[in-house]
Amino acid sequence: MAENTRNMTVVVTGASGRTGSRVAQAAQAAGLTVRAASRAHGFDWEDRSTWADVLRGADAAYLVHPSDIGAPNAARAVGLLSHEAVGLGVRRLVLLSSRGQEGARAAEEALRGSGADWTVVQSAWFAQNFSEGPLVAELRQSGQLVFPGGEVPEPFIDVRDIADVVVAALTDGDRYVGRAVAVSGPRLLTFGEAVAEIAGAAGRELTYRAVSARRYGETLTGFGVPAEEVEPLVEAFEQLLDGRNAHLSDGVRQVLGREPRDFADFAREAAAAGTWKP
Template sequence: MAEAVRAARRAQGLDWADRSTWADTLRGADAAYLVYPSDVGAPDAPGAVGPLAREAVGLGVLLSSRGEERARPTEEAPRGSGADWRVARAAWFAQNFSEGPLVAGLRESGELVFPAGDVREPPPTASRAWEVPPIDVRDIADVAAVTAGDRYAGQAVTMSGPRLLSFGEAVAEISAAAGRALTYRAVSARQYGGDPAGFGVPDGEVEFLVELFESLLDGRNSHLSDGVQQVLGREPRDFSEFAREASAAGVRKV
């Protein structure tokens, strides 16, 4: 049977900083899927997720980041709340290549500038490749729906796409699908910080992103995780499928 889903974000009245908005957001829900937005201030996430979980006792799947140590305090926050919690740890979203400020340059000028090198392991270092197994957000949603069941209560599921790609390889696949010349240029995390700032991303979020990428670009995520296969009993969607569909939808301004 299909589940009824409703969005809970600022446009619908949810304000992480205003607890008086939480009850109306949660009313009538059987489960809540929580993603704490970085522009609110990611270091504050544990202080918000924990209290929200206590208000929503009996509800909840929390989306976390694979290989990100800063996410661990937020994962711990619901555990002491009495909530029936689960954690879904996801690799880099495939959709990060089609929307948001990270790829504004790719859409506008045909060039993706990002602090991920293009040399494969070994050894992983901050100056070498950051290979990622991009995961389609639809797979994350499918996993979240299944893990909301009793069987997965109190568990963390780690998931990724089916294969490793460097950023150069990912952009090449997008270029082929779009029929448009697209390129990738590697820079340092600090050099990269000027790009999102130029597209209007707030200074605090820019600094957070720079520090995050500086800490993650060490090869720790250059591996696959089988959470999708374990939970759904099928392979995750391949990045090539995402590239074809996004291009057909005109996401890349072909």
């Protein structure tokens, strides 16, 4: 860790979420002071009046937009928050983005235009999407995952690796300033193969059924997800799961000097914790 990071205070948006909670843990383990930014802590991406109190006096921030990074409102929100952070002296900003998602580039450009010392972490699909959030309930209760992943391979990444990369970017001086770092897991798996590995680790029968992105969007609407949130997700699934991301990225090895965690290890640990028990 660089000498000038020992007393660093980092704002972590989405601090109770999949990546934010791990970034907070990794930052604390690295000796940083973490300032959690979530609705539970009085911070709201949609309410600009809540931003200054969280940002003021901090040295850096981890930015993760609460909806999809390619959503229509994401670029404006990222741009406004980044400009406010820089204006308050918080110049070091790391944004979580997505590999291969054209809609995400507007938010990345908004960050670049803020005057911040920025880093973008472009991530593959999270392994923890199978163990946290809406997908896990479906696997646990019905023993089946219905999803628009087709037979496209994806290098699922453990979010703990994302967190370690983010903290390294924050604490390694200027090495990653002005850079986009693409990260993925160490091997390609289709969604069906991923579910099969989970089934083996969990010791129960689990199956995968592919549907179109549009059909999946109709299912989300039926679950009560607002139409303005469903449409960007459908578009993102159509983009991200069309084969463009069926390749590995070596950002974890470049930044951390080690290989990323394997999906099998994630599945084994989550199964041991009872994640997919009915």
